[in-house]
Amino acid sequence: MAPGDVILLVDLGTQSLRGTVMDRAGHKLARWSVPVTTIRAGTCAEQDAREWRDGLRTLLEWLGRDHQLARCLRAIAACGTLAGTVALDERGEPLRPAMLYSDARPARCLPEIEATAAFQVVSQATGWRANACDLLPQVLWLAREEPDTYARARLLLDSTGYLNYLLTGAAWMDTYTQFTCYADPFSGELPRPLLAELGLDAGKLGQPAVIGSVLGTLAPQLAAACGLPPCHIISLSYDSMTAYLGAGLHREGEALDISGTVTSFGVRRATQFLDGNRRVYSLPFSGSGDWLVRGSTAASGASLEWARAELMDCDFARFDEMVRSSPPGARGLVFLPYLAGERAPLCNPDARGAFFGFTASTTRSDMARAVYEGVCFSLRHIQSVMESGGVRIGTVKLAGGLAQNPLLNAIKADITGKTLVPLLDHELTTSGAAAIVGRALGWYESDAEAACVLGQGGAPVLPDAANKAVYDRQFQLYTMLAEQLTPLFLPSEAYPVAPLPPVESPIQIG
Known part of the structure; x- marks a missing residue:
């Protein structure tokens, strides 16, 4: 290998911070977590943003110890999850924990945003709506609920912006994260009229950065401490958008299902799609003039993990055996996977999960299968809204951790009626990042070649x-239940909770 032959891709997820070294042929030369x-x-x-900072430093140090890889490093690119707001003081130190996209507290700020003239x-x-998982509602929540923290914050960055801040020393906000602040999709600028109407300081947010642009070079002090050359830092977006941009969706109707803790579904379309009820939405796609029609669930993999741990108390191999022993349809049992509210198409942070259809003959295996089917029904619910508005959905590529489960993939194909193509590398955020960086460096002449x-x-x-x-x-039945139960979905504080009786601890201290 020669200098400039490899790149480092950093991916911050909900469970780990991962680093992958790749070459232009797509070979993964080193991986750390x-x-x-x-x-x-x-x-x-x-999450504690200091863990992100220390973890990033650890990844860079591990790379620096491999002198052959380190001397060949040409660029670093990092992405985090959606939002993940980090408040930094004058010294660049986090003032409080970072808010994850699954934090429901910013939901109380949505009516205020929706009521502004600029947002309307x-x-x-x-066709956008304000969502609790977006960056602007998190920033507004901080301003309203923790005004002292907001006032002390010099910068308020999303998780991707914070990683880039650590790498370059400058504050950035990528194009698609600007959309989570409800910026005009054609302006390329922050939504200053909306921020002003809400009384928020635009100066606390990062400056706009185009996906694939060079943000600068690795901060000299960090590079020297980790034994790395002064390589380029390339701009990415948050994880799911990075995956979409590198997925090779070249033609109208080509779609991608990214399923991990949540499911994100998107399909390429030549024209913008406006849903009158704002259940799904469109984003400009890759500067091509086309659009990406998107919708996301709130708890797909999270529902499977909950059922495995709390209902069945088994590993996933045993869980799959139980699913196979129940027939398609789970003998009439239906599961609504709304364990963290629901995003598209309900757009209701107060939605609650439910089983319906128990009989005396219902088995644990039926419950296991109903959970798999419920997660797939939630995807079909999104697709049905899109197709009812004239969006054509063709072959669907599969990525994310759940794409590794052949049984779940088969059930998903049967429920949606779509032909599914699992990607050989299910870690599409990493390969998507490689495609973006490779195009920026001139490794690939086109998006098609990169894909x-x-x-x-x-x-x-x-x-x-x-x-x-x-x-x-x-x-x-699934959609009927979702509709009929909606009036019963109330905020958490509306549900009475009886105090638990005191329990004597079996552990004696002292």
Whole structure:
């Protein structure tokens, strides 16, 4: 290898901070991972941004110890999760934990945003709605609920912006994160009229950065401490958008399903799609003039993990055995996977999960299968809204951790009726980042070439017609339940909670 032959891609997820060294042929030459801790209490979901900082430093030091790789390093690119607001003081130190996209507290700020004249102009043109998982509601929540922290903050950055701040010493906000602040999609600027109407300081946010642009070079002090050359830092967006941009969606109707803790679904379309009820939305796609029609669930993989740990108390191999022993349709049992509210198409942070259809003959295996099916029904619910508005959905590529489960993929194909193509490298955020960086460095002449090198698909998964007929009937019940239960979905504080009786601790201290 020669200098300039490799890149480092950093991906911050909900469970770990990962670093991958790749070459232009897509070979993964080294991989490291540092765990991160999520703090959950009620509707709060946070992580300590100092863990991100220390983890990033650890990844860079590990790379620096491999002298052959380090001398060949040409660029670093980092992405985090959606939002993940970090408040930094004058010294660049975090003032409080970072708010994750799953934190529901900013939901109380949505009516204030929706009521502004500036937001209504943007919403009418785009069909967007304010969501608690977005950056601007988190910033507004800090301003309203923790005014001292907001006042002390010199910078308020999303997780990707914070990683780039650590790498370059400058504050940035990528194009798609600007959209989570409800910026005009055609302006390339921060939504200053909206920020002014809400009384928020635009100076606390990062300066706009185009995806794939060079933000600068690795901060000299950091480079020297870690034994790395002064390489370029390339701009990415948050994880799911980075995956979409590198997924090789070249033609109208090509779609991508990224399923991990949550599911994000998007399909390429030549024209903008405006849903009158704002259940799904469109974003300009990759500067091509086309659009990405998107919708996301709130708890797909999270629902599976909950069921595995809390209901079945088994590993996933045993869980899959139970699913296989129940017939398609789970003998009429339906599961609504609304364990963290629901995003598209309900857009209701107060939605609650439910089982419906228990009988005396219902088995644990039926419950396990109903959970798998419920997660797939939630995806079909998004697709049905898109298709009812004339959006064509063709072959769907699969990525994310759940794409590794062949049984779940087969059920998903049967329920949606789509041909699915699991990508050979399910870590699409990393390969998507490689595609963006490779294009920026001139490694690939086109997005198609990058996708050909980095995003190859496996054997297609075809729907079974007999199973789909069963699921068509079950899906009608699923959507009916979602509609009929909506009036019962109340904020957490509306549910009475009896205090638990005191329990004597079996552990004696002292």
